[in-house]
Amino acid sequence: MTSRTTSAQTVARHSWVRAVVVVLAGLVAMGAVAALGLWAAGAADLPEGAFPRVVAATVVTSVGGSVELAGAAGGLAETDAGLTVIPLSVTLTGALVIAAGFLRPLRHRAVASAAELGGWAARVAVLWLLGLLGLALAARQTFEIDLGDTLGDIGDLLGLRPEVGFTTDVPTTLLFGLLWLAGVLVLALVVARGAPLPGRLLRFQTSVRPAAYAMVLLLLAYVVIGVVVGLVVAATRGHAAETFAVLLLGVPNLVWLGLTIGLGATWNGRVEGPFGLPMPHVLDEVLRTSDVSALNLRTLSEHDGRVWWLLVIDAVLLLAAAFAMAARSPARIRAWQHALHMAVALALTVLMICLVGRISAHYGLSVLGIGDLGGGLTGELFLRPRLWSALGLAVLWGLVTGFAGALLARRVPRRGGTEDV
Known part of the structure; x- marks a missing residue:
């Protein structure tokens, strides 16, 4: 009877519903910080309703995801673009929220088995990858570059329409996103004094x-x-x-x-x-x-x-x-x-x-x-x-x-x- 009660309590603590809450809280917090930051930077005025896609791309890059830039400018011209930067304010926000949610069901305990910790982390990881996949698929957009009055007239004459856009490398994003999540969860267990560890790691x-x-x-x-x-x-x-x-x-x-x-x-x-x-x-x-x-x-x-x-x-x-x-x-x-x-x-x-x-x-x-x-x-x-x-x-x-x-x-x-x- 005691074993069944303990098992039921463990399932309740580490249920899929709790995992959904943890992942959604992390993604919403990251999206909110990214959206407010981009809005303050003036990105809300981007054409073609691109703002939500730029927010998605910002969240993707904040967890190590890969957003690729590409350009085109017609038959007589070419563009080349690249960008590598991690918005660490968004990264830190997501790490703190997800770590807190991950640790909450584990509080007030000294020891937890590796199987229990692994199962709880696996639930969070599966839902995290699904959420990240959705963001990666949404993070793609193309913009036309304004050449100004004189160059714009020349561009119209020559048929030049310089464009630059971004898209997401989905496999790379999922890989690095998973590694990022693993790092956050391990660090949360290591840092928090009240977090339980498997018996073999207590020393x-x-x-x-x-x-x-x-x-x-x-x-x-x-x-x-x-x-x-x-x-x-x-x-x-x-x-x-x-x-x-x-x-x-x-x-x-x-x-x-x-x-x-x-x-x-x-x-x-x-x-x-x-x-x-x-x-x-x-x-x-x-x-x-x-x-x-x-x-x-x-x-x-x-x-x-x-x-x-x-x-x-x-x-x-x-x-x-x-x-x-x-x-x-x-x-x-x-x-x-x-x-x-x-x-x-x-x-x-x-x-x-x-x-x-x-x-x-x-x-x-x-x-x-x-x-x-x-x-x-x-x-x-x-x-x-x-x-x-x-x-x-x-x-x-x-x-x-x-x-x-x-x-x-x-x-x-x-x-x-x-x-x-």
Whole structure:
């Protein structure tokens, strides 16, 4: 009787209805943030009722989906376009909502079997793939490019109708969307103190869970700072719509970039033509050159000395994260072990930022092999990190702040006995 009751309770907790609620809540939240951000950016005025399709494409790209750009311009001309960017505000919103929904039926328990966790995750995954498939099929549209009065007349004469459109690579989108979901669910189980784990994995929670929690806390702290700064800018300096568009679509893109730059990392990039990076405009000033530019504390400080505050903010927040990690760890873990845990965790966090923070966009129009006839119809934007130096700096910062945070946490009451440095 007890076994049947327990089985019935498990099914109730992990029912398909609950899975539908989790997935719908995540997709609705992501769609709402994407729609508000695109509306603030002016995308609601796109022709041919394209706004819902652009919203769908934004949600698809936010989970690693692939949206392909294609162009056509008639027999005498050709277009070339490409775009790679992840709107991390939408990504973060979906991750938080889905993680919370996934963990809710598991709360107030210490242990759960691998079969139970796998079955619950499988229900969510199946419905997630169905929802993502629908979005991927809806995310396709073609736009005609306005050449202006003079070039428009020439285009009409030559039969040129330059167009650019987007469509979704469905198999790639489903693959990366599933990997994204798996990462969110695993991270939720690892970070949440009250989340149950299979018995065989319990021995890892003392080293992995506090470090993972500290890194999530660090990333969210940067997002909160970015939102506060953005709201102050919108209230005091105007351009409210542009600011809200950045907040709703890409505030983690900016603040997590700032985290790596504060560590001393360098990003290479270039801005050319009509493209531009979102605020702060100092990024655009540094990168809008005739050659590839380096984006780091030194080059940014040449335009705005206030960027050195990134170094101070990094030091304070990393020390706070290291303290939080040590305070949540058993007292038997020594300071040098905390330093190693912090170094590994920060290196993995920086690796994630470097992978998801890359930006690449280009568009070109040529007629009879002659490009940029319109003096602004061709452009390029890219931003990519110097990965290995960024990871090395993350390890160094992690070792120092991890050791210091452990020393600061020595007086905090913790379980597990006394600690030796």
